[in-house]
Amino acid sequence: MGFIEKYKFQALLFMTAQFMKQTSRMRPSFKKRLREKNFTAQIKTMDNSAGRYFTFKNGKILSRSGLHTHPDISLGFRDAGLGFRLLVPWRNQQEMIDAMKNFCLTMDGPDELTYWFMQTLSQMMSAGIKYGNDMGKGVKRYVNNSNAGALFVDVKDNKIIRMTPIEFDKSDAASFTIEARGKQFTPPRKGTVSPFGFSLKSTVYSPDRILYPMKRVDFDPKGERHTENRGISGYERISWDEALDIVVSEIKRVKREHGPGSILTSTASHHNWGNIGYYLSAHRRFSNLIGCTQVVANPDSWEGWFWGATHHWGNSMRLGGAEIYGTVEDAMKHCEMVVYWSSDPESIPGAYSGFESTVRRQWLQELGVKTVHINPFFDPTAALFGGKWLAPRPDTGNAMSLAIAYVWIKEDLYDKDYIAKRTTGFDIWKDYILGKEDGIPKTPEWQEKETGVPAKDVRALAREWGTKKTYLAAGSPGNTEGGACRCATGLEWARSMVCLMAMQGIGKPGVNMGNMTYGAPLDTRFYFPGYAEGGFSGDIEATASAMNMYQRMPHLPSVNTVAQKIPRLNIPEAILNGHTEGYPNNTKSIEGQFVKFSYPAPGYSKVKMYYKYGGSYIATMNETNRYVKAYQTPEMEFVVNQAIWMEGETKFADIILPACTNFERWDIGETSNAGGYIIHNFTKMNHRIITLQHKCIKPLGESKSDYEIFAELAKRLNLSMYYSEGMSELDWCKRMFDASDLSGVISWKKFLKKGYYVVPAPQEALKAPTAYKWFAEGRKKDLTEPIPLPSDYGEGYLEGLQTQSGKIEFECSSLKRYDPNDPERPTISKFIPSWEGPHTTELYKKYPLQLLSPHPRFSFHTHNDGKDSVINDIKDHRVLIDGYYYWIIRLNTKDAAERGLKHDDLVKVFNDRGAVICAVHVTERLPKGTAHSSCSSAIYDPIGEPGNSVDRAGTINLLTSSRPVIKKSHSNASNTCLVQVEKWKGQ
């Protein structure tokens, strides 16, 4: 037995040497690699009874059986049998991980050599792989993926020629078909792409790409650091070695001098796509390995739903939003009207899903389903589909909700049976609506004073809604997120959305939430990970890895030993004041959000080094002059930014590490699959499109993939084997392929070549049932989502909702338990005037315009703006005036006339927090008194001292308040902002 095992082990080692030599002869790239290092690697059993060594010298390999006296590195196996089993390419990955965890596999020697050796073995296997399709004339068609959708990428001579939507071929799975009202509907045989998807070529080849590591000119890690000059002084090119050495020595120094917690790290929202080189994957693994104070994200864009709606019906793991399944088919079959309320899916369909749902809204239109649009802005969805437009003043939507409930109560237009069986606390809310509690009946006339919308129109809407089977589309994807939930009254508005749906009996045929964005009939049982499942992070605490990935793809765990956290919206306060507080986005239970935390955490160091990874908080977070000041304090001793582009925030770093885009490296990912963050987010799609994200071109300049940058740092910290498990990015793609259901339906070779797989639509019996139907019918929950968690059911498992009563609660038991007297979040939804609006009289006199600042339509956060991107030429995005691309702000015709402004005039938009120069667009698409300008300018261009001067690049979030929606939350109110606008006179 032992002899045979040893023989097999020795033979395999012999073959490895032969194979390496042969690959070197056949593959020039491999041959070149072998010339990189001169050293001896040994592979042996731990008892030294068997082994072989490989000496690399000037590109040649000398290999001998037996043990070397002084090998530079040594790979040891517990026994020969294990060694054989783990060295073959068809190894059992679980056994490999078990061996690593239990010290049955050891690696001795400097990381520089061990990492190189393992990568060389990996490249030996992958040298000569074939991928992509030959299109003739020297053009190769690759596949990649993005926030905008899946893409074909045509490349010639290592240059991207074009990026197009993926058009399916005959071998791809059939699309779904929906039969409704005597007609059949099936989507086009292609993927759709968001506008910014067509700018990606221009941003890959942007003049703002960072092509070399850089150091701020007046930053000396061993001398004067001049932190006050961050954002002001320029940069000089340095070598990768110098940059990496500085970063590593600073990591070690701050840990040594200040202790655990001294490294702060934060990431951008999704500036790339994939499951490997992602912020929740490679970045999370690396940051766990060095131990970081992580940033706690606020439930950004979900504010009112998470902090408000959750308490009425649970769904904490959907951040308080509604169930999603089956709603496309149900709406097409049964609904008579869709009320879009702060819902503009044609601009932002939630995220990532291109224009997949547009055709489905067109189907509804074809079926004669009426539409109503409630939004201060006459948005592109309203413009495309028509129907009644009601434009409440920003931040007043809840007054209208309450008035609708008033009409329903007075005119008996709600489902009393449903209220009796499926809800609690209605009478308490009813008394409030009717004015029995505060003496103010919430009549349509009462709401008119708040919203500006005529009482007669609200009455007409309420009557139609109360008599027609209606879908409420609240928020951009129709069941949560964006718009009205992101303002000072956002909690109360979102809460009322739930209450109104309860009054109409959500879950009955044609009565539900959605706008066709979610809930397409796709296969939810076919497993492929979404990004929030943490890729290869191994982090089962901070990602959704535990749900599937950790077991399906055996890999080493990673644990962040630093318990200290900083609430994202308070990063500046944490740095500048040295302390702050926050509430977590713990979605496991309704109560998770109540558990306040403080910074600094007991016994931890304050943050002294900032590892910023991708994207810009300056422009996406509120009151962003705070961030500028936080960067310039000497309290923050070192800042490194790992970035693709020189964006607004990049230039505040001491060291910049140039990362490449996901077109320049390998990854694997499914379009619109967010994993645990938004379970089954891919039901926004018409087809599930899973892509092997080809490395389309080589990284530009000296830029490297994020995976590689972290590996380089890990090498200098003796962590490279732990970090990489000896794998290349492509190896991880393969492991993820093997771990998913893909490996059962397509071969790796074919997937690697073709680059995508379309998951077949499910057969009728396996289609997901309709959201809330189970609830309306009083049955056990039958949806394919593993939420809420078992212990959150009050009755039997799957019986009822996550609330204490298991019902929709008009009066929230969770809030009664937590803080029944919180005036900002009462136990029932009430009208609470905005803390920055017409009721704040003095401020309103000074700043009489209510500014809406939604996400931009043409850029995904800051990622596609600026950078000399082609989107800058979109007239609705920026305007070129005197050689400068100015951000636009929309103003009502009368407001413009009062200020003597005409189209494309430059204006100063300002309040006490800052000032921004924009180009004005004069419009009737807004009511008087309302302004509209998106957030997320990629450029921050102060005309004077950073943090204290007028910005001319359109950084609208300089103006928005850092005040949370309510004190007991971690939230922003982006759509609550009073400003004044005046003609810019150039001073």
Next chain:
Amino acid sequence: MKKWSLIIDVAKCEECHNCFLSCKDEHVDNDFLPFSLAQPRHGQRWLDILTKERGQFPLIDVANMPIMCMHCDNAPCIKKAKDGAVYKLDSGIVIIDPVKAKGQKDIVSSCPYKAIWWNEEKQIPQKCTMCAHLLTDGWKAPRCVQACPTGAMSILNVEDTQVAEIVKEEKLEVLHPEWKTLPRVYYKNLYRYLKCFIAGSVAFQKDGITDCADGAKVTLYRKSEKIGEMTADNYGDFKFDNLDEGEGYRLEIAYRTYPVKTVEVSLTASQNVGTILL
């Protein structure tokens, strides 16, 4: 023989700019000789979207009209160009030869649709090629059509006789037929951009409460001729569309037993006459 034509439905364009951006993705930094040299990264709009808001708050609509080279069958640019620098492919597409057209700035101003752009650096006139290089290679549609998510843009590759039938059947129009350039780009629902509407809301008061006059009968006259009639919806709203600018419009509103109300309208642009309280 089969020729290419484009059809654009103004009612389906939502100004997402996928057409505009995919055109840039295709043509910026890419030469496709003999059809085109690269489009500059900024400044040129081989495909432009013109947007028009109609009406006044809160009764408005928005129309978006993509325009580009009309690939005219009687193209002024072809006539203007020297040395055959602008020519028509058998497939109907108008091409500016980037080599022969060098220095011929006059070609730019010859286009009444303003669809030709001057490349200062290369000293050439440039415009939409309908992605002739792709169609020649067997693509079924140019980039703009492929990228359009709403079906607002579509392409035909049929005999001209068939085009004529489709034009008639679908009530397609061309922009500025009076210029007689015979464009190959056809529009549907062009009235949304070119014509006017009269809209308003009808309301009544009863017991001190104002309500929408659901079902009010609204009749539109021009001079003495009755040109339209409709029933106000549950918001009391009505809208007469596809109207010419001009004087002499009159609305008559009848509802229940209320006296008939008359509103005179003069149209210089689309008009929301506001709430008519009976």
